[in-house]
Amino acid sequence: MTDKTPLTVIGLGPMGQAMVSRFLDAGHPTTVWNRTPARADALVARGAVRADTAADAVAANRLVIVSLTDYAAMHDILDGVDLAGRVVVNLSSETPDKTVKAAAWLAERGAELLVGGVMANAEMVGHPAA
Ligand SMILES: NC(=O)c1ccc[n+]([C@@H]2O[C@H](COP(=O)([O-])OP(=O)(O)OC[C@H]3O[C@@H](n4cnc5c(N)ncnc54)[C@H](OP(=O)(O)O)[C@@H]3O)[C@@H](O)[C@H]2O)c1
Numbered sequence: 491m492t493d494k495t496p497l498t499v500i501g502l503g504p505m506g507q508a509m510v511s512r513f514l515d516a517g518h519p520t521t522v523w524n525r526t527p528a529r530a531d532a533l534v535a536r537g538a539v540r541a542d543t544a545a546d547a548v549a550a551n552r553l554v555i556v557s558l559t560d561y562a563a564m565h566d567i568l569d570g571v572d573l574a575g576r577v578v579v580n581l582s583s584e585t586p587d588k589t590v591k592a593a594a595w596l597a598e599r600g601a602e603l604l605v606g607g608v609m610a611n612a613e614m615v616g617h618p619a620a
Pocket residue numbers: 500501502503504505506524525526529557558559560562563566567581582583584607608609610611612
């Protein structure tokens with residue numbers, strides 16, 4: 491049992507993988523989902539929980555971090571998923587107009603959007619230099 495916030499990460503490109511690795515280092519129970527399942531293998535071996543579907547990944551935790559190429563991918567993945575009560579943190583690099591539209595899209599589904607822009611490369615995630 492840990493007092494660290496449990497969370498879900500959707501999207502395991504270089505950036506998502508780096509973030510999950512740091513979350514595991516810090517002891518956060520972390521559920522992961524990626525369109526290409528094999529990209530989760532090394533993280534699951536380190537203790538991440540693999541969700542079979544994006545819906546299962548969202549159901550697992552209130553805090554859902556999204557690290558995808560763009561917001562179109564988020565819409566592809568989350569359309570039709572029950573998002574009620576979720577806090578979705580989208581760290582994809584995107585334009586302000588798409589961010590504003592995504593906030594409204596999530597609000598219609600009972601979820602909240604928090605947005606961040608990553609100003610580091612994957613190797614720097616969790617490093618003091620970042
Ligand atoms: N890498 C960096 O150094 C860096 C630095 C600053 C900011 N960023 C930003 O951070 C975000 C993530 O970076 P990244 O390098 O990890 O990006 P990436 O390589 O583009 O990551 C792609 C991820 O998005 C998934 N994806 C893309 N389109 C999808 C779709 N239609 N349906 C389902 N999954 C889809 C991919 O799944 P598959 O594995 O199945 O292809 C993969 O998990 C991007 O917005 C990027 O601009 C990255």
